[in-house]
Amino acid sequence: MSGMLDRVHDLYDELERNCVLLSFKGGLNPELISVILGLVERKLASMENDQRSRKRVFNVVVECLQNLYHHNRQKTSTDEPADQVREPQGVVMIAHTATGYSVLTGNFMAGSDVEQLRSHLDRINGLTPDDLRDWYRAKLADGQYSSAGGGGLGMIDIARRSGGKLEYGFVPYDQDNAFFSLNVNVNT
Amino acid sequence: MEPLKYEGTPKTPHVHFDPRSGLLELKGRSIPENSIDFYKPLIDWIDKYGREPNSKTAVHVQLEYFNTSSSKCILDVFKRLEPIRSAGNEVTVLWHYEADDEDMLEAGEDYSGIINIPFKMIQIAEVEGE
Helix, strand or coil, X not given: CHHHHHHHHHHHHHHHHCCEEEEEEEECCHHHHHHHHHHHXXXXXXXXXXXXXXXXXXXXXXXXXXXXXXXXXXCCHHHCCCCCCCCCEEEEEEEECCCEEEEEEEEEEEHHHHHHHHHHHHHHHCCXXXXXXXXXXXXXXXXXXXXXXXXXXXXXXXXHHHCCCCEEEEEECCCCEEEEEEEEEEEC | CCCEEECCCCCCCEEEEECCXXXXXXXXXXXXXXXXXXXXXXXXXXXXXXXXXXXXXXXXXXXEEECHHHHHHHHHHHHHXXXXXXXXXXXXXXXXXXXXXXXXXXXXXXXXXXXXXXXXXXXXXXXXXX
């Protein structure tokens, strides 16, 4: 038990050292997303004076949380009764950094979708801000909705507001699933 | 035809569409998880309004935040207004943005480049209801 107690201080210390505004792991639903957004907004209001930066960070957090909510694979779905609906699982951490803010998210996804997402992110990272804007505009205008309703605009929007490259990684989890990690640096 | 009125919430905008005055207002935030559900009644309302529109329609958009899933729906709202204009009525979008919110100004310019309706960009001090 004392081991666990020591870890409370370590945890506090680590969160403090990394200037963590918020860290959460678990199931997500719209109500919880609202609560998290409310917390982020309150913290940003007290620590970030530049309104434009505040809005950019908030926008990135909105898109990242909704990505977690919509694009989520139930890694244990095969072990559970079919009628049991589990909330999408994810991890999110928002930290203040030397150059701005870092919005980190992680979730499980189908291994078969990894290459498509990777090439989408690589394409985004290879574009200039002007090209990103043109691509966003073209995708907005095409009238197509994606399965989640966003029309594939989410990551492009995140990259536009970040002002930097999207950092990402995939870790194979089992035969069918992979864990996707994303770090969005919002430069302020 | 009845006006359409929704109170704003932390994730959805205040909506007031008035068929008599031709004033359509969308104010606040639009960041719901499922934007299609939220915007469906708005789009249906405009379709109905389009059958007997006011000779002048002014769409006031004053958003503090909107997510990408709303951005497609907002485009659909504007698209439903195009035929009203091509039928000979006056339709204008008044796109409000906060003075230091260049991203919101750019978003308005993006729509204005896609939609065949005149846009007026209006700089304001702060979005109402913050």
